[in-house]
Amino acid sequence: MSIQxxxxxxxxxxxxxxxxxxxxxxxxxETISKSIDISESTIYPILRKLKDEGVVTTYLVEESGGxxxxxYKLTKTGHEEFKKNKTEWFEFTKKINKFLxxxx
Numbered sequence: 001m002s003i004q005x006x007x008x009x010x011x012x013x014x015x016x017x018x019x020x021x022x023x024x025x026x027x028x029x030e031t032i033s034k035s036i037d038i039s040e041s042t043i044y045p046i047l048r049k050l051k052d053e054g055v056v057t058t059y060l061v062e063e064s065g066g067x068x069x070x071x072y073k074l075t076k077t078g079h080e081e082f083k084k085n086k087t088e089w090f091e092f093t094k095k096i097n098k099f100l101x102x103x104x
Contacts, residue, residue: 015082024069
């Protein structure tokens, strides 16, 4: 898959995961990598950007025998952003699919 396709959709994938449940960075990366070939380090800059924009917030969870994990959670703005981006994505892909399916 083209790297340009991935760049355009990874933020929406992260938002989709966090819409379903709070999660820590490695888990987000692993979930996405089951469907899209990415490296683990790809997701952390996206999570930082989303936090800087107020789309996500973080909290620590103590793990037995290990260091605390930083969990990411959508803010109210994050939920709204996800819904808006999801709608835009479906509208966009519908147009692209129609364009690609047209015969000469």
